Amino acid sequence: MQQENKQQNPLIERLLFPLIAAGLSVSMLVEQFTGSYRDESKYYVLAIAIPVLVLALIDIIKNIRATKPKSSSRTQTQSVPLMDRVYVRPLIAGAVALTGIYFMEDLGFPIVFSILITVIMRLTGEKSPYKMGGVIVASLLVIHFGFVQIIGLDLPYGLLEFE
Amino acid sequence: MTDILIDGFFLFLSNAWIVPIGVMIGMVAGAVPGLTPSNSLVLLLPIMIFLPPEQGMILGTAIYAGAEMGNSFPAVVLNIPGSAGSSITAIEGYPMTRAGRTSRALGICIMSSAIGAGIGGAISIAAAPNIADIALKFSPVENSIVVMFGLVVIAQISSGGLVKGLLSGFVGLLLATVGTDPIFGQFRSTYDVVYLYDGISVVAILVGLLGFSEVLTQLDAKHKNSQQRAEERKHGTAQAKQVKADDDLGCKGIFYGAMAVVKRPFVWLRSSVLGLIVGAIPGAGASVASLMAYSQEMNFASKEEKKKFGKGSEVGLMSADVANNSMVGGSLVPLLTLGIPGSATMAILLVVMEYHGLHIGPRLFTMNGEVAFAVLWSQFAAAIFLLVVGSFLAFAAFRLAYVSVSYILPIVSVFCLIGGYARNQYLFDMGMVILFGLIGYLMKRNGYSTIALLLGAILGKMFENYLLQGFRLGYDSAWIFFERPVAIVLWILLALSIAVPMWLKRRANKKTSSEDDSNYTKEVTNG
Numbered sequence: 001m002q003q004e005n006k007q008q009n010p011l012i013e014r015l016l017f018p019l020i021a022a023g024l025s026v027s028m029l030v031e032q033f034t035g036s037y038r039d040e041s042k043y044y045v046l047a048i049a050i051p052v053l054v055l056a057l058i059d060i061i062k063n064i065r066a067t068k069p070k071s072s073s074r075t076q077t078q079s080v081p082l083m084d085r086v087y088v089r090p091l092i093a094g095a096v097a098l099t100g101i102y103f104m105e106d107l108g109f110p111i112v113f114s115i116l117i118t119v120i121m122r123l124t125g126e127k128s129p130y131k132m133g134g135v136i137v138a139s140l141l142v143i144h145f146g147f148v149q150i151i152g153l154d155l156p157y158g159l160l161e162f163e
Numbered sequence: 164m165t166d167i168l169i170d171g172f173f174l175f176l177s178n179a180w181i182v183p184i185g186v187m188i189g190m191v192a193g194a195v196p197g198l199t200p201s202n203s204l205v206l207l208l209p210i211m212i213f214l215p216p217e218q219g220m221i222l223g224t225a226i227y228a229g230a231e232m233g234n235s236f237p238a239v240v241l242n243i244p245g246s247a248g249s250s251i252t253a254i255e256g257y258p259m260t261r262a263g264r265t266s267r268a269l270g271i272c273i274m275s276s277a278i279g280a281g282i283g284g285a286i287s288i289a290a291a292p293n294i295a296d297i298a299l300k301f302s303p304v305e306n307s308i309v310v311m312f313g314l315v316v317i318a319q320i321s322s323g324g325l326v327k328g329l330l331s332g333f334v335g336l337l338l339a340t341v342g343t344d345p346i347f348g349q350f351r352s353t354y355d356v357v358y359l360y361d362g363i364s365v366v367a368i369l370v371g372l373l374g375f376s377e378v379l380t381q382l383d384a385k386h387k388n389s390q391q392r393a394e395e396r397k398h399g400t401a402q403a404k405q406v407k408a409d410d411d412l413g414c415k416g417i418f419y420g421a422m423a424v425v426k427r428p429f430v431w432l433r434s435s436v437l438g439l440i441v442g443a444i445p446g447a448g449a450s451v452a453s454l455m456a457y458s459q460e461m462n463f464a465s466k467e468e469k470k471k472f473g474k475g476s477e478v479g480l481m482s483a484d485v486a487n488n489s490m491v492g493g494s495l496v497p498l499l500t501l502g503i504p505g506s507a508t509m510a511i512l513l514v515v516m517e518y519h520g521l522h523i524g525p526r527l528f529t530m531n532g533e534v535a536f537a538v539l540w541s542q543f544a545a546a547i548f549l550l551v552v553g554s555f556l557a558f559a560a561f562r563l564a565y566v567s568v569s570y571i572l573p574i575v576s577v578f579c580l581i582g583g584y585a586r587n588q589y590l591f592d593m594g595m596v597i598l599f600g601l602i603g604y605l606m607k608r609n610g611y612s613t614i615a616l617l618l619g620a621i622l623g624k625m626f627e628n629y630l631l632q633g634f635r636l637g638y639d640s641a642w643i644f645f646e647r648p649v650a651i652v653l654w655i656l657l658a659l660s661i662a663v664p665m666w667l668k669r670r671a672n673k674k675t676s677s678e679d680d681s682n683y684t685k686e687v688t689n690g
Contacts (some may be wrong), residue, residue, distance in 0.1 A: 002676055009609060011606060011673055013605075013608070013609065017330075017602075017605055017606055017607075017609060018330065019610055020602070021330060021333075021334045024334070024337065024338075025337055028337065028340070028341075028351075028352045031352050031354060032351060032352065037173060037409075044340065044344075044396065044627055044630070044631070045337070045340050045352065046513055047633060047687070048229050048333060048336045049337060049338045049341060050335045051333050052327075052330065052334055054339055055326055055329055055330040056330060057327050059326050059327060059330055062326065078186050084347065086383055087383070088603055088609075089382040089383060090379035090380075090383055090601070091601075093378070093379060093382055093576070094379065094597055094600065094601050097576070097580070097597050098594060098597050101580070101590055101593045101597070102594075104593075113577050113580075115468050116573065116575060116576065117573040117574075117576075120378070120382070120572050120573040120576055121569050121572075121573050123382055124382065124568055124569040125569065126567075126569040128249055131569070131570075135570055135573055135574065137178075137273060139573070139577055143577070143581065144167055146580055147209055151210065151585075152211045152213075153209065153584065153585060154588050155580065155581070156590075
């Protein structure tokens, strides 16, 4: 990680977390002070949100001041294949997982988890369908017998639900 | 307290069967690179929640101890540390392997880990109730400062610097305000989302920040194709055969290695005490413990011994492994006495405690004392099983270092989602796991502390309770936080914990720059 920081990530990426933090604190303050809450309750949120805003501001300034002048990195990033660029594979995995959860009630966990496992294995470079099938079957068996039957987790079966 | 200590022992005895299972799971997980102790606990979170509290906690502690030892095996045999905490083990253990002394090195690791766990257990069982007794005398005023102290120390230690650490911690505190106000019972920052009325699930935050974010981080890394992996495995098998051929001592070597540790009582005493202290400091972790113990032994070593450091020093190997495991006992102390988890692994145990409604903080020893003592007693059993199970697994576990991430990542991701779901059984919580996974991934890439955010979110409710109770005690005046003598001492400690590291850092920077300057002048004068 340190090495990555030495290489210095793009400014917009470095500013993302403090901006999210500042946005979150402002939105929470607005929600608190425009809602019909009791006075005592909202001042604690204010007491926490103000340091968040101040720290986020300091961090943003520090990041901007620490930015080094641009080098030839632009041409280097352009030559990197799309799938090998940072954020691409994690974002694909995150998007597939979120979509899967959105439809899990209807599709059921066996289908959603099978898709998720396949996508993640493909993203790590695994191509063998037998290995993918093996991991899917093993995981689903552990989930069905271990978590649903023994622990009693109420995971939705969706399309595979038989009455 | 003696009655509770004995009750705790009997409670532990009736649940002792879970220790070898935990140690074995921990060792296997520890040997797999990328699976940290906290990751393996995240995967088993639904099981730990399902089990009774004492069993869940004992299982978690045993896995932690097993993982701290398991990551030494690939470090010694293949020079692949299972986690950052075993890098010293690789530095000293691998040269021993190359010199044909693998089994002796493994014996040293096994015995050192067992001794570390045993001493950690003994001191923590003696210290914890006494610290809890002192902490019981704290009013909400002092308790709120203690929580703040924990957060500041973690922010200070985090790699990205104080501002980033504090920002992460305060964002965690802010997230903890979502839900129902603990004093007035009002909804806060729920945005009319029903699932947020009880607050954001701490389990979802924990699983997302520790587990799912790690999956995303690993996905980002460049991966070897199947051909490269097959070649690597072939190389590993060849190396393992070579190790067996070179190392003609086998089980005898393990025994002699273990005996070498026994003969050096001052090394393991010093290292275990240091590991224990480091374990009790929030945020420090195994890598700091092993590194500090290693450099401590380097200072104590004779001139002859000093030359061996970095080239297969037995003393160096011992110190790192003893400190690694005594740290587990040390990290249990602030968790059980003050309710402050010092590491990600301890945060998971705190979530288990919270789920089962155990008292968090010093009252744990008076309200659920037998559970606390059962966990502390279990460390002795863990020490024995580390010795037994470790000796059996030593020559096999290192092969797990070649398990491909292609199998691990999809399984971890699916189990993370189930872990997030297990607490409330809302699909919404699975979504939160992914959201916090993405946030954690972004934070790790840019040097923000995920542990500080996590601890802020976990301790937030407790902090708010203490803070508001303190204000009530002071009739809505903040002066009460600066009037009480213990509070003043805690404030001074808090200020020192911020100022001293900053001063040391500045001094080190000045020293480095003056050294650079003098080197430059020398170069110039020499032409």
